[in-house]
Amino acid sequence: MAASMGISSCLVLLCIVSPLLLAGAVRGHPWAGRGGGGLFPQFYDHSCPQAKELVRSIVAKAVARETRMAASLLRLHFHDCFVKGCDASVLLDNSSSIVSEKGSNPNKNSIRGFEVVDEIKAALEAACPGTVSCADILALAARDSTVLVGGPNWDVPLGRRDSLGASIQGSNNDIPAPNNTLPTIITKFRRQGLDLADVVALSGGHTIGMSRCTSFRQRLYNQTGNGMADATLDVSYAAHLRQGCPLSGGDGNLFPLDVVSPSKFDNFYFKNILAGKGLLSSDEVLLTKSAETAALVRAYAADVNLFFQHFAQSMVKMGNISPLTEAQGEIRKNCRRLNSNHY
Ligand code: HEM
Numbered sequence: 277m278a279a280s281m282g283i284s285s286c287l288v289l290l291c292i293v294s295p296l297l298l299a300g301a302v303r304g305h306p307w308a309g310r311g312g313g314g315l316f317p318q319f320y321d322h323s324c325p326q327a328k329e330l331v332r333s334i335v336a337k338a339v340a341r342e343t344r345m346a347a348s349l350l351r352l353h354f355h356d357c358f359v360k361g362c363d364a365s366v367l368l369d370n371s372s373s374i375v376s377e378k379g380s381n382p383n384k385n386s387i388r389g390f391e392v393v394d395e396i397k398a399a400l401e402a403a404c405p406g407t408v409s410c411a412d413i414l415a416l417a418a419r420d421s422t423v424l425v426g427g428p429n430w431d432v433p434l435g436r437r438d439s440l441g442a443s444i445q446g447s448n449n450d451i452p453a454p455n456n457t458l459p460t461i462i463t464k465f466r467r468q469g470l471d472l473a474d475v476v477a478l479s480g481g482h483t484i485g486m487s488r489c490t491s492f493r494q495r496l497y498n499q500t501g502n503g504m505a506d507a508t509l510d511v512s513y514a515a516h517l518r519q520g521c522p523l524s525g526g527d528g529n530l531f532p533l534d535v536v537s538p539s540k541f542d543n544f545y546f547k548n549i550l551a552g553k554g555l556l557s558s559d560e561v562l563l564t565k566s567a568e569t570a571a572l573v574r575a576y577a578a579d580v581n582l583f584f585q586h587f588a589q590s591m592v593k594m595g596n597i598s599p600l601t602e603a604q605g606e607i608r609k610n611c612r613r614l615n616s617n618h619y
Pocket residue numbers: 344346347348349350351354385386387388452453454455461475478479481482484485486487488489490491533556558
């Protein structure tokens with residue numbers, strides 16, 4: 277369907293716009309590749325036919341070792357894409373020319389999975405040197421992780437290149453915080469070309485993985501500055517959380533984002549929200565602060581297939597945020613540093 281539409285629209289439009297389109301694609305005009313144009317799932321089919329299977333097998337091994345790694349790899353792609361686009365900027369370590377995004381508020385003591393990415397990159401460099409970007413590794417690993425823990429499958433558009441820099445400011449400002457208001461969260465998604473439906477579907481990523489106490493403590497003790505817990509929290513769930521997340525100390529204590537089935541990709545995240553058992557404030561506000569997002573929460577809680585379908589679509593959309601293509605960026609040999617940086 278998509279392919280035949282592509283061909284017919286090509287036939288109609290080709291003679292009119294082809295010189296402009298081709299020039300943009302070949303020379304990497306600033307607008308070429310924006311919004312995901314230029315990425316396609318078969319990108320490595322000739323240059324590195326084993327790429328997808330290599331990524332899948334190493335992710336599978338890592339998730340078999342530790343189920344949570346599926347969650348960590350999914351989140352890594354999100355934190356990459358929201359900062360300067362899906363360009364592997366999140367993977368760069370500190371160096372003379374780079375202030376690593378790993379030190380930002382959302383990432384510090386929290387983001388993980390870098391060793392798995394290193395292992396994938398090493399295998400790909402051995403099989404097809406200088407060919408598969410770190411940004412594409414993150415996109416594939418996010419999809420493979422989702423599938424491995426029971427979530428939906430989708431074709432991952434490929435062909436991203438890796439950034440020549442990082443942005444700690446972008447990481448601090450552009451990634452939503454768990455105590456952001458719903459309007460702020462929606463604004464941060466809109467800035468990336470993602471809409472309200474994407475906010476709800478992608479928040480469903482919290483059906484797997486863990487959060488530290490520090491990310492939700494405010495809800496348990498002093499949500500609005502009046503010394504009271506968040507009124508939207510189920511009372512017994514709040515009491516349970518306070519046991520492992522004291523008013524002071526225990527910042528790093530871990531709790532499942534989905535209290536029912538933290539290692540399975542399903543729709544319990546949405547069912548929990550309906551029961552006042554969303555862990556983060558940013559989860560619960562999807563139900564309590566907008567009728568439109570609340571309707572989606574209810575729809576996904578009622579129909580896991582609808583959630584899966586929308587999650588897959590929104591993941592492709594998120595993966596298309598401002599990719600570097602053609603003459604921009606590079607294919608890093610080591611995902612942690614620029615090719616020009618030899619230490
Ligand atoms: C809507 C705005 C979002 C906010 C405010 C948010 C916030 C957070 C926070 C605070 C944590 C816990 C971090 C910690 O305490 O160490 C977390 C974990 C996580 N987030 Fe989000 N997130 C959002 C959207 C997303 C999206 C779009 C995805 C992916 C599609 C995602 C996937 C995850 C996963 C899988 C984890 C668990 C990671 C692990 O266990 O290592 N989140 N998020």
